[in-house]
Amino acid sequence: MTQRILTNELSGKVGERVHLQGWMHTLRRMGGLTFLVVRDRSGSAQAVLDDVAPLNGCLPETVLALTGTVCEEPRARGGVELHDVTVEIISPVREALPFELNKGPLKANLDTYLDHAAVGLRHPAKQATFRLASAILGAYASWMRAHGYTQVTTPKIVGSATEGGANVFGIEYFNRRAYLAQSPQLYKQVMVGVFERVFEIGHAYRAEAHDTARHLNEYLSLDMEMGFIRDHHDIMRTLTEVLRHILGTLEQDHAPDLAVLGARLPPLGDVPVISFAEAQELLATCYGEVQDEADLSPSQERSLCHWAAEEHYSDWVYVIGYPTAHRPFYTLPDPTHQTQSNSFDLLCRGAELVTGGQRIHEYAPLLAALHARGYDEAGFGGYLEAFRYGMPPEGGFAIGSERLLARFLGVENVREVTLFPRDMNRLTP
Amino acid sequence: MTQRILTNELSGKVGERVHLQGWMHTLRRMGGLTFLVVRDRSGSAQAVLDDVAPLNGCLPETVLALTGTVCEEPRARGGVELHDVTVEIISPVREALPFELNKGPLKANLDTYLDHAAVGLRHPAKQATFRLASAILGAYASWMRAHGYTQVTTPKIVGSATEGGANVFGIEYFNRRAYLAQSPQLYKQVMVGVFERVFEIGHAYRAEAHDTARHLNEYLSLDMEMGFIRDHHDIMRTLTEVLRHILGTLEQDHAPDLAVLGARLPPLGDVPVISFAEAQELLATCYGEVQDEADLSPSQERSLCHWAAEEHYSDWVYVIGYPTAHRPFYTLPDPTHQTQSNSFDLLCRGAELVTGGQRIHEYAPLLAALHARGYDEAGFGGYLEAFRYGMPPEGGFAIGSERLLARFLGVENVREVTLFPRDMNRLTP
Numbered sequence: 001m002t003q004r005i006l007t008n009e010l011s012g013k014v015g016e017r018v019h020l021q022g023w024m025h026t027l028r029r030m031g032g033l034t035f036l037v038v039r040d041r042s043g044s045a046q047a048v049l050d051d052v053a054p055l056n057g058c059l060p061e062t063v064l065a066l067t068g069t070v071c072e073e074p075r076a077r078g079g080v081e082l083h084d085v086t087v088e089i090i091s092p093v094r095e096a097l098p099f100e101l102n103k104g105p106l107k108a109n110l111d112t113y114l115d116h117a118a119v120g121l122r123h124p125a126k127q128a129t130f131r132l133a134s135a136i137l138g139a140y141a142s143w144m145r146a147h148g149y150t151q152v153t154t155p156k157i158v159g160s161a162t163e164g165g166a167n168v169f170g171i172e173y174f175n176r177r178a179y180l181a182q183s184p185q186l187y188k189q190v191m192v193g194v195f196e197r198v199f200e201i202g203h204a205y206r207a208e209a210h211d212t213a214r215h216l217n218e219y220l221s222l223d224m225e226m227g228f229i230r231d232h233h234d235i236m237r238t239l240t241e242v243l244r245h246i247l248g249t250l251e252q253d254h255a256p257d258l259a260v261l262g263a264r265l266p267p268l269g270d271v272p273v274i275s276f277a278e279a280q281e282l283l284a285t286c287y288g289e290v291q292d293e294a295d296l297s298p299s300q301e302r303s304l305c306h307w308a309a310e311e312h313y314s315d316w317v318y319v320i321g322y323p324t325a326h327r328p329f330y331t332l333p334d335p336t337h338q339t340q341s342n343s344f345d346l347l348c349r350g351a352e353l354v355t356g357g358q359r360i361h362e363y364a365p366l367l368a369a370l371h372a373r374g375y376d377e378a379g380f381g382g383y384l385e386a387f388r389y390g391m392p393p394e395g396g397f398a399i400g401s402e403r404l405l406a407r408f409l410g411v412e413n414v415r416e417v418t419l420f421p422r423d424m425n426r427l428t429p
Numbered sequence: 430m431t432q433r434i435l436t437n438e439l440s441g442k443v444g445e446r447v448h449l450q451g452w453m454h455t456l457r458r459m460g461g462l463t464f465l466v467v468r469d470r471s472g473s474a475q476a477v478l479d480d481v482a483p484l485n486g487c488l489p490e491t492v493l494a495l496t497g498t499v500c501e502e503p504r505a506r507g508g509v510e511l512h513d514v515t516v517e518i519i520s521p522v523r524e525a526l527p528f529e530l531n532k533g534p535l536k537a538n539l540d541t542y543l544d545h546a547a548v549g550l551r552h553p554a555k556q557a558t559f560r561l562a563s564a565i566l567g568a569y570a571s572w573m574r575a576h577g578y579t580q581v582t583t584p585k586i587v588g589s590a591t592e593g594g595a596n597v598f599g600i601e602y603f604n605r606r607a608y609l610a611q612s613p614q615l616y617k618q619v620m621v622g623v624f625e626r627v628f629e630i631g632h633a634y635r636a637e638a639h640d641t642a643r644h645l646n647e648y649l650s651l652d653m654e655m656g657f658i659r660d661h662h663d664i665m666r667t668l669t670e671v672l673r674h675i676l677g678t679l680e681q682d683h684a685p686d687l688a689v690l691g692a693r694l695p696p697l698g699d700v701p702v703i704s705f706a707e708a709q710e711l712l713a714t715c716y717g718e719v720q721d722e723a724d725l726s727p728s729q730e731r732s733l734c735h736w737a738a739e740e741h742y743s744d745w746v747y748v749i750g751y752p753t754a755h756r757p758f759y760t761l762p763d764p765t766h767q768t769q770s771n772s773f774d775l776l777c778r779g780a781e782l783v784t785g786g787q788r789i790h791e792y793a794p795l796l797a798a799l800h801a802r803g804y805d806e807a808g809f810g811g812y813l814e815a816f817r818y819g820m821p822p823e824g825g826f827a828i829g830s831e832r833l834l835a836r837f838l839g840v841e842n843v844r845e846v847t848l849f850p851r852d853m854n855r856l857t858p
Binding site for chain 1: 453469490491492519520521522524545546547548551555556559566567577579580581582583584585586587588589599600601602603605607616619624625626632638647791792810811812815819821822830850853856
């Protein structure tokens with residue numbers, strides 16, 4: 001048997017007899033001819049069938065092998081099509097799909113699509129989406145490795161609900177109680193003492209009973225933490241660079257996927273920086289937004305992004321100096337204004353995308369911060385030990401990978417860009 | 430302030446005034462001189478101090494900044510050392526470490542080390558170990574991407590304990606019952622229908638009440654699954670190639686880390702292949718090993734690896750044709766001997782390291798296999814849907830990344846090569 005080639009290799013093989021394998025994407029009869037479009041991992045190609053009998057009763061998604069001769073045909077995708085084709089059926093499909101995969105945009109509503117994600121993911125727009133998701137992970141890791149970061153894998157089963165007792169999933173762990181980690185935060189900080197610069201790509205779990213377009217109960221967090229920084233601006237510079245690398249990779253290597261989705265990535269130039277206090281004043285004055293001392297509301301985030309777009313022509317905006325009292329205990333207060341913190345959020349196209357900042361790296365202040373929040377230091381044994389034995393000034397950030405992709409693609413609901421999302425109501429497929 | 434440089438950049442800066450930052454690794458007084466070795470993420474360097482007073486009371490792991498002049502000194506590491514040094518203390522350490530990090534091999538026993546992993550990981554041998562762990566992840570992903578695989582992220586919270594009801598951790602999920610996924614097996618198979626070739630790097634959870642040197646209750650699984658295969662030998666060839674790439678990367682990029690550990694990686698040439706039946710006969714005849722119809726015992730695995738080393742000069746051996754009845758339901762029976770399966774294990778240096786094989790890709794036989802094992806198909810909705818709508822012949826493998834590193838380094842206990850291991854008795858740090 002001839003060696004299988006991929007559909008994207010056809011244009012270099014005009015006149016040759018080739019062998020393709022893939023899925024029946026469409027089968028159309030036009031003016032006495034039958035056009036079969038076969039889809040494989042590289043794309044798709046058209047074959048002109050003289051005899052459609054072997055495909056009788058086979059529906060789209062049937063798995064096929066084709067042998068044919070490559071002919072130039074300017075009207076076909078890639079400028080070629082197959083003639084003199086013999087077809088072999090590998091796995092026939094006899095039942096109609098829950099929705100069509102081969103007629104333009106997916107028409108199923110989100111719940112129906114998610115119920116049938118096992119086949120819905122084959123839709124060309126979904127394929128493009130999740131090739132981009134894969135590319136983001138690759139680009140993130142490659143930038144980190146190129147800049148001296150070591151990849152770490154930290155436990156997702158933890159013995160205590162360290163970052164606040166609410167919103168954690170409990171596990172039955174050999175007759176003991178354990179929890180799913182809300183983030184790798186404490187572990188990645190410990191690892192700064194080992195490698196200075198670390199990154200992790202791993203799941204994080206939040207038992208938040210929110211059923212919103214931006215929350216998942218299981219999400220993939222792109223984390224980093226670095227030592228020997230001056231302050232949080234070093235973290236922000238690093239974040240901007242890695243995002244620029246990811247965006248560049250998507251534009252360079254995935255233009256066809258972006259085109260399928262009609263996506264316009266957010267350009268990333270100089271990102272405006274505004275303090276939380278300034279932002280509050282601006283929002284109250286120019287947007288009539290009510291002030292909240294703790295955080296920006298979703299509506300405030302949208303308004304602030306509107307301001308950044310109007311005033312700075314930027315899809316991005318950094319907010320710094322969040323109130324120390326409303327950030328996690330490990331957040332370093334601004335040395336000159338203790339009520340503000342050396343922390344930041346990065347907003348993109350209307351919503352918060354990344355959280356980060358400088359951490360308290362000295363043992364005594366860290367212990368005091370734990371006590372001030374009423375935490376029991378017994379649950380922080382290993383974490384505190386790392387700081388007792390020499391930690392440099394350090395900080396980091398965490399990107400929710402699904403939110404990142406959603407913002408990049410201008411998609412409202414994060415479930416659209418998650419293979420098999422988990423939320424309050426969804427545990428399958 | 431001068432820009433910080435790393436210790437591995439010193440040899441190119443002889444005569445220059447430079448600025449280093451890192452941890453006090455050792456501080457020794459010899460014949461009126463004081464030698465300070467400072468450690469950073471790139472290695473370490475020696476500084477000769479005229480005045481040790483600023484460091485009075487500072488113990489190893491103190492975080493320091495040094496400014497000094499680079500001088501040639503053939504007896505020092507890298508052929509250079511710092512003179513005319515000024516020292517600034519960034520984070521002083523005043524308490525003695527739980528064990529020494531700077532005097533040759535780590536002397537703490539495994540439990541003591543693990544209790545204090547937050548600082549124990551800074552030991553040069555541990556650093557080397559986990560740089561190799563990071564490199565394995567990078568090499569695995571880069572090979573996969575280069576060969577047309579898409580990285581996927583599948584849920585670790587699942588609604589039913591699909592691959593056997595025992596050995597799963599239960600989760601309290603919004604007043605419902607959920608479970609931690611034992612593997613991404615069913616999801617990665619589904620994804621073959623989308624991308625043909627997928628890989629995943631993610632946690633897997635086994636609630637096995639084994640307290641052995643080779644079991645972890647949370648481990649990092651390197652998974653792949655590929656479509657359009659002929660049989661399991663295609664999977665084995667792929668596995669051998671990716672392992673060869675990983676080994677080559679470690680040898681090329683991490684020779685110093687391997688040297689620190691005195692590790693000799695297992696050479697990977699032509700891997701001998703033996704069937705389960707042949708192996709049983711060989712083990713009974715030549716090693717007096719009792720036969721077991723279900724699987725190879727740990728003792729049999731050791732004997733078989735001994736045979737492969739003696740007869741084939743190989744640290745590796747493939748065992749194929751495991752009994753169908755004792756492999757998971759989705760395992761494809763050998764078309765010519767249904768009681769044997771198109772599955773394999775790869776053994777390395779005495780123990781099973783990788784499991785893989787060809788899966789049943791046709792819907793009706795898959796459904797029959799599920800029923801034959803007494804499973805309720807209701808728990809397999811999305812999985813079955815993917816096979817109802819066209820799946821090519823496919824298969825894959827799963828590598829336990831911690832076991833892989835342990836075999837590579839010749840380490841007996843997998844906890845030695847896991848940052849923060851989780852077992853029956855250990856949930857911290």
